[in-house]
Amino acid sequence: MGQQLKEIYLYREMLKNLVAKELRARYKGSVLGFFWTFFNPLLMLIVYSLVFSFVMRVQTENYAMFLFVALLPWNYFATSVLQGAASLVQNSSLIKKIYFPREILPLSVVLTNLVNYLLSLFILIPALLIFKVDLTLALIAFPAILIVETLLVASLTFLVAIANVYFRDLEHIMGVLMMAWFFLTPVLYPADLIPQNAKFIFNLNPATPIIEAYRSIFYAGKWPQWDVLGYLTIGLLVLVIISLVVFGRFQKTVAEEI
């Protein structure tokens, strides 16, 4: 695995270029261009706040913000996993012709979405101020939570990317799976809405404590539960190692299978 990480480091320029290409190419040719990166979350915010303050009036105070602080990191997670599933198969012409550490492809998907998430904060923070949510010192916990989330996103993206090469149906199954996962994670609803007797199942979901942590620093203005995040980090580090080993093991025949 050390060798694997070293190779990825040697190809960091490729990784950087792929991320830059993805970010710039996505909106190329459109009139607003790169500004779409900001307009997308802004429009999403406008729609949600209109729907939930005028049409469907939810009891939760400031529901649009309650939702928005959780939805943005969820999108980072879900989009990465879904795009990551196709990342190797889509780049088959590159894989068949050139040697490079194959990990670069799913990793570039994760980093692209990470950057997109970070850029959406330029919409989120002003929105929180406008909706009069108190921003507190707890915001400095953000990088830590982001790293924990990225461990989860990266390891799952590695696993689905390599699995999809051998089992193409996965790409299509993932759409439904991620939707189910979305509803099983307290993004739309607060975590205390989960019935007590189902709690232990929900606790197995690694996305729950991450979403909760974001909500607590952005929305509630409180520090996240450090002990929970600590345990989660240990578990996720194990998952990262497993995913790299599995990826390394199966990537050898990738060029023949796609």
Place this chain on the structure above:
Amino acid sequence: MANEFFNANVVEIKDLWKKFQVYQDKTISLKERIIFWGRQRTEGFWALRNINLSVPKGKTIGLIGRNGSGKSTLLKIISRILYPTQGEVKVRGKLSTLLELGAGFHPDFTGRENIFLNASILGFTRKEIKEKLNDIVEFAELGDFIDNPVRNYSSGMYMRLGFAVAVHVDPDILLIDEVLSVGDLAFQEKCLTRIQDMQKQGKTIILVTHAPKQVEDLCDIAVWLDHGEAKLQGPAQEVAQAYKEFISGA
């Protein structure tokens, strides 16, 4: 120690076998999977059998043979795109493969932007690319087109840009797969000169071709592959001669 360094083989292939799984003409459906559960549904196809090859530093090796003889497979195994079924391959030094020109070019980006993209895919750092940028631009002979999006290029221009990047990366070992027929005659001539320059600089080159003339002109050693086996292996002139006779006889 110094002596050992100069005599070292930069590529060493021992007892290499490569088997491909040949699937039936269509993908296997769930129904068939259940019906033929546990029974073998693929048969192996040996693309390479018992290949042994040592490439001394600074030499040029030609791999010659007809279509489907396993030349490209061997090249891909050396460059780690494919992995051997049996046997081992050892490579010492930085390796660059010219299997495809313009890999990863994005049509909407300019020629200059694509140089950075393409060279980074070949494993180069930003600093190395910047140092070479002017040489690459000059070599490609694209004039003002270098700052136009690649989608406006003719296929010849596209190839020229790809080749310019590929030959300016500075590997110890260069693998070339039948890409010497790029562009017009003048440009081909330039490419050959470039390869001869690299030979003079002491680079090791492995060249795949089906033209015996290229083997005679460029190579020191040649391997004639036939149905995955090394039919003849030795000095380039000898192998090229034998291959020519075989072709005209067949």
